[in-house]
Each structure stands twice: as structure tokens, then as C-alpha cells.
Amino acid sequence: MFPESRPIPNGRQLLTVRENRSERIIYPYRPPGHVNLDEIFERPVTLSTERLLLRPVREDDAPALFAIRSDPLVTEQYGQEPYRSIDESARWIRGALDGFSKRESMTWALTLGKDDTVIGECCLWNFGQGHRCAEIGYELRSSHWRQGLMTEALSAVLAYGFDEMGLHRIEATPLASNAASRGLLLQLGFRHEGTLRQRIPFRGRFEDQLYYGLMCSDRSRLPASGR
Numbered sequence: 001m002f003p004e005s006r007p008i009p010n011g012r013q014l015l016t017v018r019e020n021r022s023e024r025i026i027y028p029y030r031p032p033g034h035v036n037l038d039e040i041f042e043r044p045v046t047l048s049t050e051r052l053l054l055r056p057v058r059e060d061d062a063p064a065l066f067a068i069r070s071d072p073l074v075t076e077q078y079g080q081e082p083y084r085s086i087d088e089s090a091r092w093i094r095g096a097l098d099g100f101s102k103r104e105s106m107t108w109a110l111t112l113g114k115d116d117t118v119i120g121e122c123c124l125w126n127f128g129q130g131h132r133c134a135e136i137g138y139e140l141r142s143s144h145w146r147q148g149l150m151t152e153a154l155s156a157v158l159a160y161g162f163d164e165m166g167l168h169r170i171e172a173t174p175l176a177s178n179a180a181s182r183g184l185l186l187q188l189g190f191r192h193e194g195t196l197r198q199r200i201p202f203r204g205r206f207e208d209q210l211y212y213g214l215m216c217s218d219r220s221r222l223p224a225s226g227r
């Protein structure tokens with residue numbers, strides 16, 4: 001099982017190790033400050049945690065996504081009405097896959113490690129390559145709330161974003177009324193940086209939106225699993 005190298009589109013070499021049928025990527029040394037989205041988006045990655053597998057979202061996840069997003073308890077937390085049909089989730093997934101091929105977003109389905117049941121999703125999007133920042137998004141089926149699962153999932157995504165993608169800053173923008181999201185972000189080490197007053201119209205009101213940020217250098221405050 002020896003590393004072999006092969007050329008990648010920007011001319012650098014990527015080391016890979018073949019393990020049975022899968023391929024583990026060993027990224028070459030990246031100088032501080034370097035982020036190459038072409039390299040990062042060469043192929044989708046799977047992340048694993050103690051209880052979860054975060055695998056790239058697929059078209060056949062539409063029914064599972066519908067189960068999450070047809071629940072108003074979930075969608076009202078981010079100011080949207082619940083989905084009414086699987087077509088809506090299929091369209092959203094097509095958008096996520098398109099976002100990956102355009103190097104604009106990376107979306108993972110959260111599955112319980114023991115089977116492939118999708119219980120949530122999370123993503124990195126809104127990449128500012130020059131600024132080395134991205135936004136994080138996440139949602140979980142309400143039956144699985146408050147078991148520490150999203151803390152576990154996002155710790156892995158943050159570690160990937162900072163260590164593999166070389167991001168400097170990751171942001172999140174929950175509604176002010178979303179106590180669960182606020183608590184989750186604080187637990188992960190994010191800081192509240194500002195409030196955009198009455199920015200999001202929802203059910204006849206304008207909701208305040210909050211800005212949270214986490215810098216790579218803030219990570220001494222992260223749970224050990226997220227460093």
C-alpha cells in the first residue's frame with residue numbers, strides 16, 4: 001500500500017493511497033495562506049465522526065431531505081415554509097450538486113454510521129476565495145435534536161474547512177429567534193459579531209439575522225474533536 005502520485009489540473013501532484021476499493025487522499029504541503037478551490041473541488045469527500053458519516057449528498061436523498069424539510073419545526077427556524085413535495089427536495093439537491101460542479105458549495109448528507117439513513121445535511125458555501133472564508137449551513141431531523149449530533153458533524157466540517165481547505169474564517173447567519181442554532185454556534189467557539197436588524201421577512205414580520213464568525217486562530221476554544 002504505497003503512496004503514488006498523479007498530476008492534478010493545476011499541475012501539482014496529489015498523493016493517494018489505494019486501500020482496497022477506496023482511495024485516501026494525502027494532500028501535499030500547502031504553504032500558509034494557500035487555498036486552491038480547484039484542488040479542493042476535484043472530488044467530493046466523505047468525513048466520519050464517532051456516530052456519523054458525512055457523505056456527499058446524492059439525488060436519491062430527495063425523500064430523506066423531504067422528511068426533514070416537510071417539518072415546520074425545522075424550516076421555521078430559518079424562516080421558510082415547509083416543503084410540500086419531494087420535487088422541491090429533488091430540485092434543491094440538483095442545485096447542491098450543481099453548486100459543487102461550479103465550485104460554489106459542498107453539501108454533505110448526515111447519515112448514522114450503522115446504516116445509510118439520512119438524518120440531516122450540512123454545507124460549506126458562499127466561498128470567498130480571495131478572502132479565504134466560507135459560510136456554514138446545517139439542519140437535522142427534529143427526532144434527532146439535542147443529542148450532540150450537529151456539534152459532532154460541524155466539528156468535523158470545521159476541521160476539514162480549516163485544515164484541508166485552508167480557510168481562515170467560517171461564518172454563520174441564523175435568525176435571532178433560532179435559540180438552538182445560536183447555542184450550537186457558541187458551543188463550537190463562534191462569536192456573535194453583529195445583528196442585521198429586520199433583514200428576513202417571514203410570516204408577516206421582519207426577523208433580525210445574526211452574524212457569527214469563527215477564525216482558524218480561534219480554534220483553541222473549539223471542542224477537541226473540532227480542532
Ligand SMILES: CC(C)(COP(=O)(O)OP(=O)(O)OC[C@H]1O[C@@H](n2cnc3c(N)ncnc32)[C@H](O)[C@@H]1OP(=O)(O)O)[C@@H](O)C(=O)NCCC(=O)NCCS
Binds near residue numbers: 073140152181
Ligand atoms: C440547530 C440544530 C442543527 C442543532 O442540532 P442538534 O444536534 O440538536 O444540536 P446539539 O445537540 O449538537 O446541541 C449543541 C448545543 O446547541 C444548543 N442547543 C441545541 N438545541 C437547543 C435548543 N432547542 N434550545 C436551546 N439551545 C439548544 C445547546 O447549547 C446545545 O448544547 P447542550 O445540549 O450541551 O446544552 C437543530 O436544532 C436543527 O436542525 N434546527 C432546525 C434547522 C436550523 O435551525 N438550522 C440552522 C439554520 S441557521
